[in-house]
Amino acid sequence: MTAHPITPPIFDGHNDLLLRIVTGSIRPEDVHAGMDSGHIDLPRAKIGGLAGGFFAIFVPSPLAPGDMEQMADPSYDLALPPMLDQPGALDVVLRGAEALETLAAQGTVTICRSVPELERAIHGPSMAAIMHIEGAEAIDRDLELLGELYTRGLRSVGPVWSRPTIWAHGVPFRFPGTPDTGPGLTEDGKRLIAECNRLGIMVDLSHLNEAGFNDVAAISDAPLVATHSNAWEVTKHARNLTDRQLHMIADSDGMVGINFASAFLREDGRMGADMTLEPMMRHLDHLVGILGEDRVGFGSDFDGAVVPEGIGDVAGLGALRSAMADHGIGTEMMEKLCWRNWMRVLDKTWKP
Structure with missing residues (x-):
C-alpha cells in the first residue's frame, strides 16, 4: 500500500x-470519537490532515422521488425546490449553530473569528x-439575526442554495447547462450584501446564478469568493463558473474552492464515485490558468456529495496531495x- 502524505494541512x-x-x-x-459512516470525524481528519474548514448550516428541502438517481443519467434537469x-x-x-458550538465545547472544533485564530x-x-x-x-x-449570529461566530453567508430566497435565485442541478438561469439580486438581497460587507462577513457565490453573481460583483467591496465551485469550461454543469465569472473573481482578488462532488468534476456530469482524480487536476489547471496560484483552494462538499472513490473521505486526502505532486505541483x-x-x-475580507 502506498503511503500518502498528511502535510501540508x-x-x-x-x-x-x-x-x-x-x-x-x-x-x-460520534464526530469526536470516530464513526464508520459519512466523510468527516476528528480521528479521520487527523489521518488525512484535514485542519478544518467552513462548516455549513443548511436547511434541507425534501427531494422528489428519484431526484439524485437522475444525476446518473447522461443529462438531467432537476426541478428547483420551493422557497x-x-x-x-x-x-x-x-x-x-448549537451543533457547532457543541462540537467546540467537546474539543472537536475551534470556532474561529479571525485569521490569527484560524492559523493557530x-x-x-x-x-x-x-x-x-x-x-x-x-x-x-431587518437583518437582526445576521448581527446576532455574527456575535456567535458567523463569518460566511451564501445568499442561496438551489431554491429561491427573498435575497436571490440559485442555479439548478442541470447538465448540460449554464449558470444563466434567472433574475439577479432582489432589493433585499442588495441590502444583505451591503450589511455583510459592513460586518466583514464573507459572501459565498457558490450556487448563486449568473445575474446574481453580476449584481454582487457590482456592489460588493470585498473579494468575490465561491467556496465550492468548479470550471464550466471543463464540465458544462449549471453549477460551475464560466470563464467570464472566473476573470471577475480574479479581478477582485478573490478565490474559488474546487468542489469534490463528482457531477461537477466529470466531463459527463454524472454523480458517480467511479473516477480518478485526473478530472480534478483538469479543473485545477483551468482555474489556476485564469485565477493564478494565489486564488485557488479546495471546497470539498464532504458529507453533502458523492466524491471520487480515490479520496473516499477525509482520511483519503493524502491521495489528493499525491495527485498534485504527481501533477508537478511543488511544495510552495x-x-x-x-x-x-x-x-x-x-x-x-474579515474586519479586524
Whole structure:
C-alpha cells in the first residue's frame, strides 16, 4: 500500500457535517470519537490532515422521488425546490449553530473569528471551524439575526442554495447547462450584501446564478469568493463558473474552492464515485490558468456529495496531495492551494 502524505494541512471551503447532526443521523460525540459512516470525524481528519474548514448550516428541502438517481443519467434537469418560510428555516439554523458550538465545547472544533485564530487552530489538536450559512432563508428582512449570529461566530453567508430566497435565485442541478438561469439580486438581497460587507462577513457565490453573481460583483467591496465551485469550461454543469465569472473573481482578488462532488468534476456530469482524480487536476489547471496560484483552494462538499472513490473521505486526502505532486505541483504552491490561499482571502475580507 502506498503511503500518502498528511502535510501540508488542508483547510476546506465547504462541508455539510452539521446537517447530519441536526437531522439526527449522528451525534456530536460520534464526530469526536470516530464513526464508520459519512466523510468527516476528528480521528479521520487527523489521518488525512484535514485542519478544518467552513462548516455549513443548511436547511434541507425534501427531494422528489428519484431526484439524485437522475444525476446518473447522461443529462438531467432537476426541478428547483420551493422557497422556504423564514420561521421554519430559523429553527434549523439555530440548531445548526448549537451543533457547532457543541462540537467546540467537546474539543472537536475551534470556532474561529479571525485569521490569527484560524492559523493557530489549523496547527492545533482540533479542527479550525468557520461558521457558514448555505442559503440565507433564516435571516429576517431587518437583518437582526445576521448581527446576532455574527456575535456567535458567523463569518460566511451564501445568499442561496438551489431554491429561491427573498435575497436571490440559485442555479439548478442541470447538465448540460449554464449558470444563466434567472433574475439577479432582489432589493433585499442588495441590502444583505451591503450589511455583510459592513460586518466583514464573507459572501459565498457558490450556487448563486449568473445575474446574481453580476449584481454582487457590482456592489460588493470585498473579494468575490465561491467556496465550492468548479470550471464550466471543463464540465458544462449549471453549477460551475464560466470563464467570464472566473476573470471577475480574479479581478477582485478573490478565490474559488474546487468542489469534490463528482457531477461537477466529470466531463459527463454524472454523480458517480467511479473516477480518478485526473478530472480534478483538469479543473485545477483551468482555474489556476485564469485565477493564478494565489486564488485557488479546495471546497470539498464532504458529507453533502458523492466524491471520487480515490479520496473516499477525509482520511483519503493524502491521495489528493499525491495527485498534485504527481501533477508537478511543488511544495510552495501546494501549501497555497491547501490552506494559505484561504487565509489570504479571508484576511482581505474579515474586519479586524
